[in-house]
Amino acid sequence: MFKRKRVKAEDEWQGTVVHKRRAMPDGSMMLYFVKVELADGETRKFRIKKDLWASLEVGDRLVKRAGEPEPVKQ
Numbered sequence: 001m002f003k004r005k006r007v008k009a010e011d012e013w014q015g016t017v018v019h020k021r022r023a024m025p026d027g028s029m030m031l032y033f034v035k036v037e038l039a040d041g042e043t044r045k046f047r048i049k050k051d052l053w054a055s056l057e058v059g060d061r062l063v064k065r066a067g068e069p070e071p072v073k074q
Contacts (some may be wrong), residue, residue, distance in 0.1 A: 012066040
C-alpha cells in the first residue's frame with residue numbers, strides 16, 4: 001500500500017532528523033526526504049523542499065505546526 005510522505009497542512013509534530021536523503025525515482029525530478037524521530041518515539045519519513053533539506057543535518061530539530069505548509073528548523 002502506498003503511504004503519502006508529503007507534509008500535510010493539518011499535521012502537527014516535532015522531532016529530530018535521524019536520516020536525510022534525496023532520490024530521482026522517475027529520472028526527471030529530484031525529491032528530498034528526511035526521516036524524523038518524533039517526540040513520542042515513532043519514526044516517520046517526510047518529503048520536504050530542497051532549501052530546507054540543504055539546511056538540515058542529522059540531529060537537527062524540526063517543528064511542524066498545524067496550519068503551516070512546511071516544518072521549520074528549530
